[in-house]
Amino acid sequence: MPSLAFTIAARIIRQLIRDRRTIVLIIAVPLVVMTLIGLSFPEGQVLDYIAPALLATLALFFSFLLTGISFLRERSQGTMERLMASPVSRLDIVLGYLFGFFLFALTQTLIIVLFTIYVLDVHYSGDLWQIFIFQVVVIAGAVNLGIFISTFARNEFQMVQFIPLILFPQIFLCGVIWPVEQMPEYLQWLARFLPLKYGVDGLRDIMLFGKGLADVAFEMLVLAGFAVATSILAAFTLRRGTGG
Amino acid sequence: MSHISLRCLVLLWPDTHILAEMPLSGLLTMILLLCTVTMVESNSDRPAVEVKEAFFNYGSVKALDGLSLVVPTGISFGLLGPNGAGKTTLIRVLVGLLKVKRGNILVLGEKPSRRTAHLMGYMPQLHSLYSELSVCQNVDFFARIFRMASRIERAQRVEEAIRLIDLWPRRNDAVMKLSGGMRQRVSLACAIVHNPPVLVLDEPTVGLDPELRVTFWEHFAELNRRGVTIIISSHTMDDAAHCDGLAFVRDGKVIAQGTPDELRRDAGQDTLEGAFLFFARNREENSA
Numbered sequence: 001m002p003s004l005a006f007t008i009a010a011r012i013i014r015q016l017i018r019d020r021r022t023i024v025l026i027i028a029v030p031l032v033v034m035t036l037i038g039l040s041f042p043e044g045q046v047l048d049y050i051a052p053a054l055l056a057t058l059a060l061f062f063s064f065l066l067t068g069i070s071f072l073r074e075r076s077q078g079t080m081e082r083l084m085a086s087p088v089s090r091l092d093i094v095l096g097y098l099f100g101f102f103l104f105a106l107t108q109t110l111i112i113v114l115f116t117i118y119v120l121d122v123h124y125s126g127d128l129w130q131i132f133i134f135q136v137v138v139i140a141g142a143v144n145l146g147i148f149i150s151t152f153a154r155n156e157f158q159m160v161q162f163i164p165l166i167l168f169p170q171i172f173l174c175g176v177i178w179p180v181e182q183m184p185e186y187l188q189w190l191a192r193f194l195p196l197k198y199g200v201d202g203l204r205d206i207m208l209f210g211k212g213l214a215d216v217a218f219e220m221l222v223l224a225g226f227a228v229a230t231s232i233l234a235a236f237t238l239r240r241g242t243g244g
Numbered sequence: 245m246s247h248i249s250l251r252c253l254v255l256l257w258p259d260t261h262i263l264a265e266m267p268l269s270g271l272l273t274m275i276l277l278l279c280t281v282t283m284v285e286s287n288s289d290r291p292a293v294e295v296k297e298a299f300f301n302y303g304s305v306k307a308l309d310g311l312s313l314v315v316p317t318g319i320s321f322g323l324l325g326p327n328g329a330g331k332t333t334l335i336r337v338l339v340g341l342l343k344v345k346r347g348n349i350l351v352l353g354e355k356p357s358r359r360t361a362h363l364m365g366y367m368p369q370l371h372s373l374y375s376e377l378s379v380c381q382n383v384d385f386f387a388r389i390f391r392m393a394s395r396i397e398r399a400q401r402v403e404e405a406i407r408l409i410d411l412w413p414r415r416n417d418a419v420m421k422l423s424g425g426m427r428q429r430v431s432l433a434c435a436i437v438h439n440p441p442v443l444v445l446d447e448p449t450v451g452l453d454p455e456l457r458v459t460f461w462e463h464f465a466e467l468n469r470r471g472v473t474i475i476i477s478s479h480t481m482d483d484a485a486h487c488d489g490l491a492f493v494r495d496g497k498v499i500a501q502g503t504p505d506e507l508r509r510d511a512g513q514d515t516l517e518g519a520f521l522f523f524a525r526n527r528e529e530n531s532a
Contacts, residue, residue: 007388011374011381018376018418078370082434085339085366086389087358 004088008096012070016104026066026104030058030112038120051122052207053176056199058112059135060142061167063105067146071097072159075150090235098143098231105139125210133213134206137223138199144230145195151237170196175204195226290353292317292442292473293338298347300333300496307333308344309496315475315489317352317441320464323477324484324520325493331477332369334493335446338475339366351442362390365440369447371427373434375420379411382419383433390438405433408463425456432463436472443467443474449483461486481516492520499523 016022037054041047074080083093113131116122124131149166153159173187174180174197180188191197202219205211213220293315300308307330315321323331336342337349340356354360373382383402392398406412409429414422419430428448435443449457464474464486476483484490490507492500500507500523504516511519 004389004391007385011377011385014381015374015376077375078368078372079374081341081368081370082366082372082386083389085341085361085364086386087361087391088389089358 004092005095005099008083008088008093009098009100012097012100013103016100026062026108027111030062030108031115033058034112034115034120038116044121044123047120048123049208050176051116051120051124052203053174053200055109055113055116055131055135055207056138056196056203057171057176059105059109059138060145060170060196060199062108063101063139063142064146064149064167065163066105066108067097067101067143068150068153068159068162069146069156070101071147071150072153072156076155084238090238093238094144094147094231094235097147098140101143101146102139105143106136109135109139124207126206126212130206130213131203134199134202134216134220137220137227138195140227141195141223141230144227144234148230148234148237151234170194173197175200195223198222198226290317291315291350292321292352293475294348294350295334295337296348298334298337298344298349300337300342300344306496308337308347310347311493311497313491313498313501315473317473318468318471319488320468320474320476320486321489321491322484322487323475323491323493324479324481324516326479329479329493330496331479331493332446333496335366335444335475335477338444339364362438363440363442365435365438365443367431367435367443367445367448369450371419371424371431373419373427373430376418378416378418379406379422379430379433380415382430383437386434387437392438401437401439405437408436408466409433410459425452428452428456428460429463432460436467441472443472445474445476447477447479449478449480457482481520484516490516492523494524494527497527499527 034054038047041050074083080093110132113128113135117124117128145166149162150159153162171177173183173191174194175191176196180191180197183191198219202216202223205216205219206213291314293313295311295313298308298311299306309330311330311334313334323334325331333342337344338351338356340358340361349356351360352363354363356364374385377385380402383405384398387398387402392401403412406415409432411426411429411433414426419427422430428451432445432448435445449460452460461483464476467474468488476487478484485504488503490502490504491498492507500510500519502510507519507523508514508516511522513519513522
C-alpha cells in the first residue's frame with residue numbers, strides 16, 4: 001500500500017476518533033437495530049435462520065452508508081479538491097479511504113456479530129473467526145461501493161437517494177427475506193450479479209451448516225472480485241477536476 | 245545542457261590544448277559549474293506562470309475564451325474581475341484540477357500535473373479543512389501529503405506555517421471551534437506548509453473583516469519577501485491595490501494587464517474600479 005494512502009487512512013481514523021458522537025452512533029445504532037430484530041422474532045429458530053442474512057445485510061448497509069456519506073462530505077467541503085491538487089494519486093485516495101473506514105466498519109461488524117451471538121443467543125455451527133473473516137470480504141466490497149456511488153452524488157440528499165436504489169433490491173433479491181430459488185427465473189438471474197447474494201449464501205453455509213472458509217471459497221472469491229472491481233471503478237470515476 | 249556548456253568552455257578557451265591538458269576532474273567541475281549557472285539563470289528568467297490562448301468551457305458556457313497571461317516570479321499578482329469572469333476556472337487549470345481544451349499552460353516552465361503539484365500551494369474558495377481535527381493536525385496532514393518525509397523538517401515547517409498565521413497558541417484547538425477568519429488563516433497555512441514557490445489563492449479575503457484583510461496582506465508580503473509568487477483571484481478593488489501586478493479578467497479573457505499604476509494611467513482614471521470599467525467598456529465597444 002502506498003505511503004500516501006497510509007497518511008490518508010491515518011487522518012480518517014484520527015478524524016473519526018475525535019468525533020465522539022459519530023463513534024457512539026457507530027456502536028449504538030447497530031445494537032438498537034439488532035435488539036429490535038431480536039425482539040421481533042421471539043422464536044429462536046426463525047432468528048437463527050435469518051441471522052446470517054441480517055449480519056451480511058447490516059455489514060453491507062452500514063459500511064456503504066458510512067463510507068459513502070464521509071466521502072461525499074470530503075468533496076462537498078472542498079478538501080477533496082485540495083487533495084486532488086496535491087501529489088496524491090486517485091488510487092491513494094481510494095485505498096486510504098478503504099483502509100481508514102475498514103477499521104470502523106470492521107469494529108461495527110464485530111459488535112453486531114458478538115451481540116447477535118452472545119446477547120440475542122443466536123445458535124451457529126461454524127467457527128466464530130471464520131464468520132469474521134468472511135465479513136471482512138463483505139465489508140471491503142461495501143466500503144468501495146460507497147466510495148464509487150458517492151462519486152455520482154453532488155450532495156448528501158442525492159447520496160441518500162442511492163440507498164433504496166442500491167441496497168433495497170439486494171435485500172429483496174438476495175435471499176434475505178425469501179429464498180432466491182422461489183423467485184421468477186429472470187430475478188434469480190439478476191440476483192447472480194448482486195454481491196449480497198454471495199454474502200448471504202456464504203454466511204448461511206458457515207453459520208447454519210458449519211462449513212469452513214474453503215467450502216465458501218467461491219462466494220469469497222466473487223466478493224473479493226467485487227471489492228477489487230469497485231475500487232478500480234471508484235479510482236477511475238474520481239475526477240481530478242470538480243467541474244464546478 | 246552539457247553540450248551547451250562544452251561550447252561555452254571552448255569559447256572561453258579557444259586554445260584547445262589548455263582544455264586537453266586540464267585534469268578530468270577539473271573539467272567536470274567546470275562543466276557542472278556552468279550547468280548550474282545556466283540552470284539558475286534560466287530559472288530566474290522564467291515566469292512563474294505562462295498561459296497562452298487557453299480555452300475551456302462548461303457545456304455551452306465559455307469559461308476561458310483564449311485567455312493569455314504572464315506572471316513574473318516573486319510578486320503578488322491579482323486576477324481581478326466580476327463573478328463568472330473565469331478566475332476560478334483559470335486557477336483550477338493552473339493547479340491541474342482542470343485541463344484546457346486548447347492552449348498552453350506552464351507553471352515555472354512545467355505543464356501542471358500531479359508530478360509538479362509540489363511547485364504550487366493551493367487555497368480554494370471554501371475553507372477546505374477537516375473540522376474535527378486540530379489546527380496542527382490539519383497543517384501536518386498536508387505537510388505529509390506533500391511528502392515531507394523527515395519528521396524534524398515536517399515539525400519545523402508546520403510550526404513555521406502556523407506561527408506565520410499567528411495561530412500558534414490555538415494550534416491544538418479543533419478547527420470547528422475557530423472563527424471564519426481563523427479558518428481562512430489555517431487554510432493558508434495548509435497551502436504554504438510545503439514551501440511552494442508559487443501560491444494560488446482563490447478569493448482568500450472574501451468574508452474577512454478589514455482588520456483581518458490587512459493581516460492577510462501582511463502575510464502575503466512576507467511570503468513575497470521570501471521569493472514566493474502569489475496569484476490571487478478577487479473581485480474587490482481593495483485587494484487589487486495591494487498587488488504588484490494585475491490582470492483584469494472578463495468573459496474568459498484578460499482585458500488589461502499591468503501594475504495598478506499603469507492600469508490607472510492607461511485608463512486615465514483615478515481608481516482601479518474606474519480603470520476596470522474603462523477597459524470593460526472599451527472591449528465591449530471594440531467587439532460591437
